[in-house]
Amino acid sequence: MYNKTNIIKEKLFHFIALFSALCAIIFLSGIIISLFKEGYLIFKEVGVFHFLFGKSWYPSQDPSEFGILSLLIGSIVVTVLALIISIPLGISSAIYIAELAKPKEKEILKPFIELLASIPSVIYGLFGVVFLAPIMMKLFNLSIGLNAFTASIILGLMVVPIISSISEDAISSVPKSLREAAFALGANKWETIIRVVLPAAKSGIISSIILGFGRAIGETMVVLMVAGNAACIPKSIFNPVRPMTSAIAAEMGEAAVGSSHYNALFGIAIVLFVITFISNIITEQVRKRIRTK
């Protein structure tokens, strides 16, 4: 078997596999380098501090202003509200599916949730514009239905399946013996869930929330269509906002390649990348803690 051509084939295969594995690093570096190459000029032009905390975003006026505070706040407001909606919904349904549902119900609910997680965000956006926005206008007597709150409801709905399915995995993987021990001590079902199962599944649930956060802050189409697209600091949650992702999506078409505006949009992408990178590292740490347990 070990003749010369075989040895060459072995080496070649090993090399191709290694190269494919390196592709992950190559693409990630490609992303980082291209973002910084196009984006760093704006930091040089206006300064990092002014870029992050400058209050006015007038990219196409003369003189132009590139402060993304209003966009940053837009992203944060929408994401936090979305999580406030999706965390209780997601975790409750995870508890229900993992602990309370009958086997038949579970067999239907679990794939249903998985399917929902796969619906394209642009369809959620469409739903927000034509269905939810008019309802919100009537309900809260607003002049514009497209605002931060409407966007965060849709975004929250979108994140529910993610939080739910990952939390459900975490809850289901809590060993049965823990539950039996709790029952043996006289705890009832609810006490077992709250005091034993949830604490044991804590890390998994936390990482599902961080993942949901990453998904919500990086989501583009929903906020682009539903958040109302006003680049100013919101006074209430019923004001329209322009989160960072939608600023990039909405303005890149008009920004001339190489202009300050173009660089500024890449600068926003750098900020987004850094935020999701940090939230990734936190998830990793939480996951490592589960493994070492």
Added chain:
Amino acid sequence: MNNRNLKQYIGITATRVITIISILFLITFLVFIFSKGWKVISFSFLFESPREGMTKGGIFPAIIGTLYLTMLSITFAFPIGVLCAVYLSEYAKPKWLINIIRMAINTLAGVPSIVFGLFGLAVFVGMFKFGVSVLSGALTLGVLILPIIINASEEAIKTVPNDFREAAYSLGATKRQTIMKVVLPTAMPSILTGAIISVGRAAGETAPILFTAATFYTRKLPQSLSDEVMALPYHIYALMTEGTHPDAQIPIAYGTAIVLLLLVLSINAVAIIVRYRIRRQRKW
């Protein structure tokens, strides 16, 4: 009822109610989209080009565009993803490199899709001069789905028992032969499940193709890899935000949404069914 049982009753009921509410929300969403859109769907809607400034006609070019983009992106990402997973699980050396690669994959998986779009714009459209084209869009989507394919493939390869490998080695097979003839064929159904899911993901993404591939309107179908294309998700967005006849455009957007939804849901339903089958059939 004593205090503890009352608490249990309240707790369980609340959990059930909240779950039902979230499911109802999501069902409302699906029912709304379908009830609005099914009237629009017809043979001519599916197989004709748009006419009269997007107010009439069908969405055939967008369907074809989405098929081109997804097929091309999976052709690009599938071999790289599977081989990457092979390297991570079968060669797995040196350790420090594996750690870096894993970190890179996790980071890639969390990058917002619009950032992939900018990457595609800067690298494929700009640097490689592919222009706004099927090729640029498919490559961008390919990079986006790569982590999904890698993770699914690695999970699949991990479930192949070590006995299989040892049996192959004891018959004198080399490492490459063991991987190609034993490990990958055994893991292939699960790997394909992952690939199917990533196709669904690629089909539904809008942000990465905004500046790399998509165009609101072309009459002709893409002739080559360097043509711009219409695509279903972008078409929905464009119908809602561009053009001059919103009243005529919104019904078309509903119809397009149903087509995209059915496409993505059926792709994923296939993947879910295949996965349950594999779990049931697995004998080792």
